[in-house]
Amino acid sequence: DKGLAVFTSGGDSQGMNAAVRACVRMAIYLGCKVYFIREGYQGMVDGGDCIQEASWSSVSSIIHRGGTIIGSARCKDFRERAGRLKAANNLVQRGITNLVVIGGDGSLTGANLFRQEWSSLLDELEKNKSITPEQKNKYNVLHIVGLVGSIDNDFCGTDMTIGTDTALHRIIEAIDAIASTAYSHQRTFIMEVMGRHCGYLALVGGLACEADFIFIPEMPPKVDWPDRLCTQLAQERSAGQRLNIVIVAEGASDREGNPITAEQVRKVIDERLKHDARITVLGHVQRGGNPSAFDRVLACRMGAEATLALMEATPESVPVVISLDGNQTVRVPLMECVERTQAVAKAMAERRWADAVKLRGRS
Ligand code: ATP
Numbered sequence: 001d002k003g004l005a006v007f008t009s010g011g012d013s014q015g016m017n018a019a020v021r022a023c024v025r026m027a028i029y030l031g032c033k034v035y036f037i038r039e040g041y042q043g044m045v046d047g048g049d050c051i052q053e054a055s056w057s058s059v060s061s062i063i064h065r066g067g068t069i070i071g072s073a074r075c076k077d078f079r080e081r082a083g084r085l086k087a088a089n090n091l092v093q094r095g096i097t098n099l100v101v102i103g104g105d106g107s108l109t110g111a112n113l114f115r116q117e118w119s120s121l122l123d124e125l126e127k128n129k130s131i132t133p134e135q136k137n138k139y140n141v142l143h144i145v146g147l148v149g150s151i152d153n154d155f156c157g158t159d160m161t162i163g164t165d166t167a168l169h170r171i172i173e174a175i176d177a178i179a180s181t182a183y184s185h186q187r188t189f190i191m192e193v194m195g196r197h198c199g200y201l202a203l204v205g206g207l208a209c210e211a212d213f214i215f216i217p218e219m220p221p222k223v224d225w226p227d228r229l230c231t232q233l234a235q236e237r238s239a240g241q242r243l244n245i246v247i248v249a250e251g252a253s254d255r256e257g258n259p260i261t262a263e264q265v266r267k268v269i270d271e272r273l274k275h276d277a278r279i280t281v282l283g284h285v286q287r288g289g290n291p292s293a294f295d296r297v298l299a300c301r302m303g304a305e306a307t308l309a310l311m312e313a314t315p316e317s318v319p320v321v322i323s324l325d326g327n328q329t330v331r332v333p334l335m336e337c338v339e340r341t342q343a344v345a346k347a348m349a350e351r352r353w354a355d356a357v358k359l360r361g362r363s
Pocket of ligand 1: 041078105109110
C-alpha cells in the first residue's frame, strides 16, 4: 500500500516517457498506489488535478513519444520553504512518501533538500493542523530516487543520460542531410549544436559525420584558432574534398575564455578562404522527435530500477540516482553525483578545463 509518485522536471528529453512508464508499471506490479505529478514541482506545490493516480493503461502507447506526457516546468515556489510546505501537504494527503524525480542536477538537488526537510515540514503541518499526528507518524520518512533526463550527457556518475542518444540521432540526421547539399555546391557548413558546457554531442556527432573541425568547451583552442581552422579546411579541399563541416558546441570558447560562435567561424572562413559558408543552428530539433531504441531501453531499465530502489530503501539509506555503468544499471549516491556535476560546471566557468574533464570522469 505504498504511495509512489513520478514527475519530470527541468528541461525535457526524449525517453522520459519510457522512464515514467517503467516506474509506473513496476510500482503497480509491486502493489503500490502510483501517481503522476504533472508539470514537475509546480504540480506538487499546486496539488489538485496536477496529482493524479496512474494506472497500467494510462502509460500505454507512450514509450515511443518524445518529450514528457506529464509535462515539465521550472518552479520558483519550490525553491522557497513555503512552497515545499504546500508540496509536502499535498503528498501526505495522498499517502505519497516515495518520489521518482526525472530531471537534471537542479531537480535532484531540490528533491534532496525536500527529503532533508521532510520531518520539519511535517512538524509544521501538524502544528498548523493541516495533517493529523497519525499522518505525521505514518508518513514520517520521504524516499527519493533520481533519474537523469538530459540530452547533454553532462551529469557525473552515469555513462549516458536519458535523451543523449536520440539527440545524437537528430544531429547526425541533420549533418548527413546538410552534407549532401554542401557536396553539390562545394559549401562549408557550420553547425551549432547544444550541450551547454558539455561537448559530448558536438564531439560524438562530429566523429560520426566526419566533421573537419570541432569546437568543444572542454578543449578550448588558442586564440590563433582561425589559422589552424583555415589550414585544416584548405588542406581538405586541396586533397579533393568538395565540402567542409565544422561543428561548434554552444558553450565553446578559446583559451582566454572568449566565446567562439558559429557566426565568428563563418566570417573567418568567408574572409580568409572565400568559401561559400553557411550556418545551421539545430536548436530544439535536438530535443525533439521519437526516442531511439537505446534511449527507450535505457529509460525502461532505469525506471524499473528506480522503483525497486525505492521499495528497498530504509530510513537510513542514502538517496540514489540510477545510472549506467558500462552496460549495467547501478545505484549511485545522488548528492555525490550532483556535487561533482556542479563542481564540473564551476571548473568550466573558472576556465579550469583539465580539472573539469578529470572531475567528470567517464561520463
Ligand atoms: P536542466 O538540466 O534541464 O536545466 P534541471 O533539473 O537542472 O534540468 P533546474 O531549472 O535547475 O533544471 O531545476 C528544475 C527545478 O528544480 C527548479 O525550477 C526548482 O523548482 C527545483 N530546484 C532546483 N534547484 C533547487 C534548489 N536548490 N532548491 C529547491 N528546488 C530546486
